[in-house]
Amino acid sequence: MELSGARVLVAGATGVLGGAITAEIVGRGARAALAGRDPSRLAAAAHAYPGVPTARFDAYDPGSCAKAVEQVSAALGGLDAVVVAFGTVAFGTAGEVGDEVAEHLMAVNHLAPAAFFRAALDVLEPGSAIAAVTGVVAERPQKGMADYSASKAALRAWLDAVRREARTAGVGVLEIRPGHLHTGFADRPVAGAAPPLPQGGDPRHVATAVADALAADAELLRTDPAGMPVIERRAR
Ligand SMILES: NC(=O)c1ccc[n+]([C@@H]2O[C@H](COP(=O)([O-])OP(=O)(O)OC[C@H]3O[C@@H](n4cnc5c(N)ncnc54)[C@H](OP(=O)(O)O)[C@@H]3O)[C@@H](O)[C@H]2O)c1
Secondary structure, eight states: OHHHHEEEEETTSSSHOOOOOOHHHHHHTOOOEESOOOHHHHHHHHHSTTTOOOEEEEOHHHHHHHHHHHHHHHOOOSEEEEEOOOOOOOOOOOHHHHHHHHHHIIIIIIIHHHHHHHHHHOOOOOTTEEEEOOOGTTTTTOOOOOHHHHHHHHHHHHHHHHHHHHHHTTOOOEEEEOOSSSGGGGGOOSBOOOOOOOOOOEEEEEHHHHHHHHHTTSSEEEEEETTEEESSSSSS
């Protein structure tokens, strides 16, 4: 995809990674639209980009996710990519996390991205792409994060299947699967407290690699053991 002039919705643009991705793609000439949950944080994120379309959604409300896609698509006259960069985490043993929080994680981390993409696939044309942030736990589930790992693994599986469905329509599917990042995400869980974690990678490196991966029509972005992004053109 040619990023210059591309119309790109970043859902979760109020987050650290979403903000870094927005800055990177706008720096490459993309026309961004920003979606977020909190009105004042969304306004603050949009402040740097005068005139940028914005839309509010709550990941707990799939209808609001579809509506956000419709709103910004109308504002930009179509969309070339939708990047989902929101998510939430909880820590604790499976018993400590419990049913209610587990359901919340699955709704926010799996069902809401799917709702964004279902709406996007209605409007995206050949040569466009959808992209979502999963995480290394999608392939290597961690103790003390069973439900978070499961929600990200579910999103990964969904993306893998939809990649095959969307291929005939010429729509690419990029999975962004980073290791631990220095964004403060682990300090904002909906339940529990993070275990001691290693030094996180730089989210700006991931954001640069997301733009590179979109430009290369790649299917997977992961991080190597040293925390550096690796782009794979084809997901296995
Ligand atoms: N940081 C890491 O170590 C790491 C590693 C691998 C993958 N990831 C993934 O990267 C993504 C971005 O995280 P981050 O590191 O940038 O953390 P962050 O700064 O805390 O961003 C989280 C984003 O998710 C949004 N969000 C949370 N719950 C929501 C809800 N119910 N409805 C709508 N938006 C909601 C937040 O919105 P508000 O601004 O309204 O709070 C914020 O924009 C997440 O999917 C995370 O799982 C992170």
